[in-house]
Amino acid sequence: MRLLTAADMPRLMEIVVQPNVLEALSFEIRRPTVEEVISGLTLAAPGTRTEVFGIAAGDGKLLGTVALADQHPVNRNGFLTNLTLIKGAPFGAAMAAVRWILDHGFNVRNLHRIECIVWDSNRITPILAKRIKGLVLEGKKRQAVWRQGRYMDITIYGLLREDYGKRN
Numbered sequence: 001m002r003l004l005t006a007a008d009m010p011r012l013m014e015i016v017v018q019p020n021v022l023e024a025l026s027f028e029i030r031r032p033t034v035e036e037v038i039s040g041l042t043l044a045a046p047g048t049r050t051e052v053f054g055i056a057a058g059d060g061k062l063l064g065t066v067a068l069a070d071q072h073p074v075n076r077n078g079f080l081t082n083l084t085l086i087k088g089a090p091f092g093a094a095m096a097a098v099r100w101i102l103d104h105g106f107n108v109r110n111l112h113r114i115e116c117i118v119w120d121s122n123r124i125t126p127i128l129a130k131r132i133k134g135l136v137l138e139g140k141k142r143q144a145v146w147r148q149g150r151y152m153d154i155t156i157y158g159l160l161r162e163d164y165g166k167r168n
Helices: 006-016 019-024 034-042 091-108 125-131
Strands: 050-056 062-072 077-085 113-119 136-147 150-160
Touching (some): 050 077, 077 091, 091 113, 113 125
Parallel strands (some): 077 113
Antiparallel strands (some): 113 150
C-alpha cells in the first residue's frame, strides 16, 4: 500500500475506465467523465482529509485504490471509501487493502470509528465485511442513493477502535 502520486495517474485511468468501476463511482444521473471520477477519488471535501492509497501487486503494478476519509474530524470518525480493483485482481489483494487501511486509520490517523457504506450492487465488500472481526452491520437505508440508473439501498458497517483492538 502506498499513497498515489502523479505517476500513478495513467494506471488509475485504466482502472477507472472499466465499465463496472465507472458506473459504481457515478453519483449523478449523467455518466461522469473519467477526469471527474479521478478528481472525486483524489480530492477531499473542505475541512476534511482524504488519503487515497494504491493497491499494488508484488511487482509494483497498480491493482486498484482504497481511501480513508474524515467523516467528522472532531469526533475522529472516518470512512473507508473508493475500494476499486482492476478486473481479475485477486480477492486477497482487496482483503489485505481493507485490513491495512483499518490499521492505518486506527493506529496512524488515531480515529475512534471507521464506517463503510456499501451499495446493494456491490458483491465484494459485504464478503470482506464478514471477514473483518469487530466490523458490525449497523443498518440499511432503503433507496438512499441513485446509482446505475436506479435507486439503490446502502448497507452501513461500523468498527470502533475498542473492537478493532480485540481482533485476532
